[in-house]
Amino acid sequence: MDQITAILDRLLALHPKEIDLSLGRMQRLLKALGSPEKQLPPTIHIAGTNGKGSVTATMRAMLEAGGKSCHVYTSPHLVAFNERIRLGTDGKFVSDAKLLEALYACEEANAGEEITFFEITTAAAFWLFAENPADVLLLEVGLGGRLDATNVIDAPLATVVTPVSMDHEKFLGNAIAEIAFEKAGIFKRGCPVIVAPQDDEAQSVIERQAARLKAPVHWFGQDFSAYADQGRLAFQDEAGLYDLPLSCLIGNHQVVNAGLAIATLKAANLWPGQQAAAEGLKSINWPGRLQPLISGPLIDQCPDGVEVWLDGGHNPGAGLSIAAFMGEQEERSPKPLYMISGMLTTKDPIGFFRPFVGLARHVSTVPISTTMTARDPLELAEFAKSAGLDATPCLSIEKAIADIVACALEDCEPPRILICGSLYLAGEVLAANGMPPE
Known part of the structure; x- marks a missing residue:
């Protein structure tokens, strides 16, 4: 230590x-x-x-x-x-x-x-x-x-x-x-x-x-x-x-x-x-807010054409803003949207997820290891379902990405992946992808 x-x-x-x-x-x-x-x-x-x-x-x-x-x-x-x-x-x-x-x-x-x-x-x-x-x-x-x-x-x-x-x-x-x-x-x-x-x-x-x-x-x-x-x-x-x-x-x-x-x-x-x-x-630096992930170990497991976005927003207001942006991206360049989400127990998951109904195809819920107050992925998946989304729990970010890529390849549609729901999760993703803030 x-x-x-x-x-x-x-x-x-x-x-x-x-x-x-x-x-x-x-x-x-x-x-x-x-x-x-x-x-x-x-x-x-x-x-x-x-x-x-x-x-x-x-x-x-x-x-x-x-x-x-x-x-x-x-x-x-x-x-x-x-x-x-x-x-x-x-x-x-x-x-x-x-x-x-x-x-x-x-x-x-x-x-x-x-x-x-x-x-x-x-x-x-x-x-x-x-x-x-x-x-x-x-x-x-x-x-x-x-x-x-x-x-x-x-x-x-x-x-x-x-x-x-x-x-x-x-x-x-x-x-x-x-x-x-x-x-x-x-x-x-x-x-x-x-x-x-x-x-x-x-x-x-x-x-x-x-x-x-x-x-x-x-x-x-x-x-x-x-x-x-x-x-x-x-x-x-x-x-x-x-x-x-x-x-x-x-x-x-x-x-x-x-x-x-x-x-x-x-x-x-x-x-x-x-x-x-x-x-x-033109030079603002504020990672983890609708940040496109272009390269790195997590992204290298994705085939060409897959988009990955990261946002640490975690409340209903943030959900509205992020969903609005994803809706604009869908209009500009249609791709099936898959979400990967981890959240804290102090947040309102239904309020966060609700704006994505009709927009996201599926939510994979994942654990967050850097805090003691993260929701269990199984519980979070149930909240996502209550909000009106299809959802399943997953063991890790890496497994969630692999499952999404496999599912999308079956459908021959490169997906748009949104990793969201917590700044703690955003930090874990940036660390795993070799992109710590500067």
Whole structure:
């Protein structure tokens, strides 16, 4: 066992629950560390159910194209824990040596007190961000917002709310309005809020919470808009119309994410200019989101003509976006769609699978080995059937691909394979295919 794995295992054992939303433990540890949260670079705080990571990656690409250095905090990781912390000093994931230094510092300062894994590792990220210079910190909420461990900063440049939908109901509530209230918990007095298109219930909550804090709100569709126009991205606000390349991230929902990123940088007075924004939109790196897999050990077992797509989306909102994209692909180039899916027990599989009814021919459900909270493939297959899909459990990703290829060869139709349902599963696929994030 390497040193990073050993200390992460120790930190995981400091609290009996993986998730226990509270700010008290985090505030205690940060104080013991010398309050690194008060020494951070200017910060943009990002909450929401879907699209947080894509919006963050888009902002980073545009800022870096404009010459700014960015610290970035996201979760979960796909393959290695280091992916959660990107340092603006070199634009790369934190090195093993620096990560170990930060984790040891937090372990010592915590002195064995009860604290969740996310809280203590977020404290380690803040320690690193305070110790290393950067122009901007892009800070993604872990879960919810109001009581999330990241919500200890006093005056961010801007706060962002991506689309809110049902997810993590056990911790955030069983209604969109309740979940939106938790997301809006990151708003700070007078700090601009940039908001993606929302359900009426979520919009009402966001509007009320922003008004309470006198936080100016920039609404997608009212104060700014973004849309695809003849293969280009059109962004419009009160300053005018920008003609930009489409995001290199795939899917119509990425048009909204790009628009949200642009509006946020403008509201935060960090707009790098149209040329840098254009360069950034063409160079975004955010794996595991409608990512085509072209080569690698998993793909080598497929005959010519087989398409393989990977997406870590795992809730009903993500299911709608992914299914919409797969429907567009079917119209453009008809191929039978086969799904391979693994999911966590905390997710809503029926809500995720339902948009694929009439689109997917079959679902192969697989185990996920990198988490203790994965659904059993047999149980997940039953959920897929309840949603209206044909489904069977499978022992592994490799076996699922082999079965799909064999079935498709019998029908002489090269299939389109979608691997989906969990970021943990996406990480396992990227690792098995020799494609760890960079």
